[in-house]
Amino acid sequence: MVTDNGDVSRDEKHETEDLLSRRMSSGSASAADKQSQAPLEAANDPSTDTEAFDPITDPIAEDAPKHSADAKPSTGPVRVTPAHSTNPASQPASTRTADHTAAQKSAGTDSAAVSSTAGASSSTDTGTTREVPQNARTAVMSEADWAAVSKAATSTDARDPEVPERRRSVLDVIGTIWIMLATPFVLLALAVRFVASGIFLKFEYFRPGFPADRFGFSAADREHYGTYVIDYLHNFDSRRYLADIVMPNGEPIFISDELSHMADVKGLISLLYLVALVGIIGSVLFGIYMCRKNGSGIHAGVRLGSIFSIIFMAAVAVVAVLGWDSFFRGFHKVFFADGTWEFYADDSLIRLFPPQFWVDAGIAGGGLFVLLAIILFLLSFTGHKKRRALRKARKDAAAEI
Numbered sequence: 001m002v003t004d005n006g007d008v009s010r011d012e013k014h015e016t017e018d019l020l021s022r023r024m025s026s027g028s029a030s031a032a033d034k035q036s037q038a039p040l041e042a043a044n045d046p047s048t049d050t051e052a053f054d055p056i057t058d059p060i061a062e063d064a065p066k067h068s069a070d071a072k073p074s075t076g077p078v079r080v081t082p083a084h085s086t087n088p089a090s091q092p093a094s095t096r097t098a099d100h101t102a103a104q105k106s107a108g109t110d111s112a113a114v115s116s117t118a119g120a121s122s123s124t125d126t127g128t129t130r131e132v133p134q135n136a137r138t139a140v141m142s143e144a145d146w147a148a149v150s151k152a153a154t155s156t157d158a159r160d161p162e163v164p165e166r167r168r169s170v171l172d173v174i175g176t177i178w179i180m181l182a183t184p185f186v187l188l189a190l191a192v193r194f195v196a197s198g199i200f201l202k203f204e205y206f207r208p209g210f211p212a213d214r215f216g217f218s219a220a221d222r223e224h225y226g227t228y229v230i231d232y233l234h235n236f237d238s239r240r241y242l243a244d245i246v247m248p249n250g251e252p253i254f255i256s257d258e259l260s261h262m263a264d265v266k267g268l269i270s271l272l273y274l275v276a277l278v279g280i281i282g283s284v285l286f287g288i289y290m291c292r293k294n295g296s297g298i299h300a301g302v303r304l305g306s307i308f309s310i311i312f313m314a315a316v317a318v319v320a321v322l323g324w325d326s327f328f329r330g331f332h333k334v335f336f337a338d339g340t341w342e343f344y345a346d347d348s349l350i351r352l353f354p355p356q357f358w359v360d361a362g363i364a365g366g367g368l369f370v371l372l373a374i375i376l377f378l379l380s381f382t383g384h385k386k387r388r389a390l391r392k393a394r395k396d397a398a399a400e401i
Contacts, residue, residue, distance in 0.1 A: 168296045175286030176301040182279025183305025189276035191365040226352045239263045253348045303380035309373040
C-alpha cells in the first residue's frame with residue numbers, strides 16, 4: 001500500500017510538471033487575460049444577470065468584424081465597460097462583475113436574453129478586447145417590445161395610415177360590371193323621356209320647316225292630340241285612355257290597330273324604364289359599398305359605361321345615316337310583330353308623327369345620349385390627381401418597406 005501511494009504521488013507530480021511546461025511554452029496564460037475573462041465567465045453563468053444589447057441598433061453589432069464561412073469561431077475574451085466606469089482596467093474582476101450584476105437586476109433583464117447575447121458576442125469577436133462607447137444604448141427591451149419591433153421591421157403589410165391601400169374584392173368587380181352595363185340603359189331612358197315629352201312636341205310642331213299635315217291638322221291640333229299620346233305612355237291607364245279621345249265631330253282619333261300598336265310601344269318603353277330603374281338602384285347600392293374606405297370606387301365602372309355607351313351610339317348612328325328607312329323598319333321588326341306597326345298616310349299616328357318627326361327625334365335623342373355619356377366620362381376623372389398621388393405614395397411606402 002505504501003508503494004502504491006508513492007507511485008501515485010510520483011505520477012501526479014509528473015503530470016503537474018508536464019502541465020506547467022506546456023503552459024510556459026505556449027505563453028497563453030497572462031494576468032490580463034485572466035482578469036478580462038472573469039466578466040465573460042460571469043456573463044455566461046445562467047445565474048448571473050448581465051446587460052442585453054440590441055443587435056440592430058447597438059454599435060458593437062454594426063462594428064463587429066464579418067467572418068467568412070471558412071473562418072474558425074473566435075473564443076477570445078470580450079471586455080464590456082459600463083457607462084459609469086471611468087477606468088475599467090483598474091477595477092478588479094469581482095468588483096466589475098458585482099456592479100454589472102446589480103445594474104442588470106435593477107433593470108429587470110431576462111437571463112435567457114443575456115445568455116444568447118453573450119454567446120453572439122463571443123462568436124463574432126476576434127480575440128481583442130472591445131469597449132462599449134459611452135453613447136451606446138443601455139436601455140433594456142422586454143420580450144414583447146422586441147417582438148413588436150421585429151414584426152414592424154419584417155412585416156410586408158405595413159402602410160402609412162394616411163395612404164390607405166385600395167383593395168378590390170369580388171363585389172367590387174361585380175359592381176364595376178353592373179355600373180358599366182347599366183349606364184347605357186339609364187342614358188337611353190333619359191333620352192327617350194326627353195323625346196317623349198310635351199316640350200319636344202311643342203318645339204317640333206312649331207319650328208320652321210316642319211312639314212304640315214295634308215289632311216287638316218294644324219300645329220295646335222297636333223300638339224293637343226299628341227300630348228294625349230305622351231301622357232298615355234307614362235301613366236298607368238289602359239288603352240282605353242286613347243280610345244276616349246275624339247275629334248269635334250265625335251269621330252275617334254285612333255283606330256283599333258293604332259291603339260294596339262301604342263299599347264306595344266308603352267310596354268316597350270315601360271320595360272326600358274324598369275331596366276334603367278333597376279340599374280340605378282343596383283348602381284347606388286354597389287356604389288355605397290365600393291366607395292367604402294379603401295374601396296375601389298365607382299369611377300372605373302362609370303368610365304367604362306360611358307365609353308361603351310358612346311361606342312354603341314356611334315354604331316347606331318352610322319347604321320342610321322347609311323339607310324334611315326332600313327334602320328327604322330329593322331328596329332320595328334325587332335321589337336314589334338309584323339303587320340302591327342304599318343299604317344296609311346291618313347291615319348292619325350302618321351299625321352301626328354310623320355317621318356320627319358322620327359328623324360328629328362333620333363337626332364335629338366342620340367345627341368342627348370352622347371352628351372350625357374361625355375359628361376359621365378369627364379366626371380369619372382374627378383379626384384384623379386388625388387388618387388394618383390395616393391398610388392404613388394403607396395408605391396413609395398412599399399419600396400421603403
